[in-house]
Amino acid sequence: MHLRLFLIHIWVACIGGAVVIAGLAMGHVNAATFIWGAIIGLALGVPAALLNWVYLRPNRSRQIGWTWPIARKIQAAARQHPSTRQS
Numbered sequence: 001m002h003l004r005l006f007l008i009h010i011w012v013a014c015i016g017g018a019v020v021i022a023g024l025a026m027g028h029v030n031a032a033t034f035i036w037g038a039i040i041g042l043a044l045g046v047p048a049a050l051l052n053w054v055y056l057r058p059n060r061s062r063q064i065g066w067t068w069p070i071a072r073k074i075q076a077a078a079r080q081h082p083s084t085r086q087s
Contacts, residue, residue, distance in 0.1 A: 004053050011049035016041025 016037040023033035054061040058078050 003056065004050070007049040007053050008046055011052070012041045012045030014041075015045045015048070 019040045020033055020037035023036065055078055
């Protein structure tokens with residue numbers, strides 16, 4: 001639970017911050033820049049964080065019944081990754 005919340009906050013803040021920085025760098029200095037940063041941060045950050053959590057905790061995500069097709073691909077890749085194999 002704590003890892004999921006931490007990942008969501010980090011992903012949303014990073015993506016939202018990048019959008020705001022890009023908007024300000026292009027000269028859009030107004031409230032809409034920050035609103036778009038928040039919207040895009042939430043829209044892209046939450047799914048990215050949850051998929052990252054599935055990659056980090058494949059057994060736990062399977063226990064709670066997360067069966068997204070993309071999550072299954074990530075779990076399969078995590079099982080075959082060389083650093084996760086035991087010799």
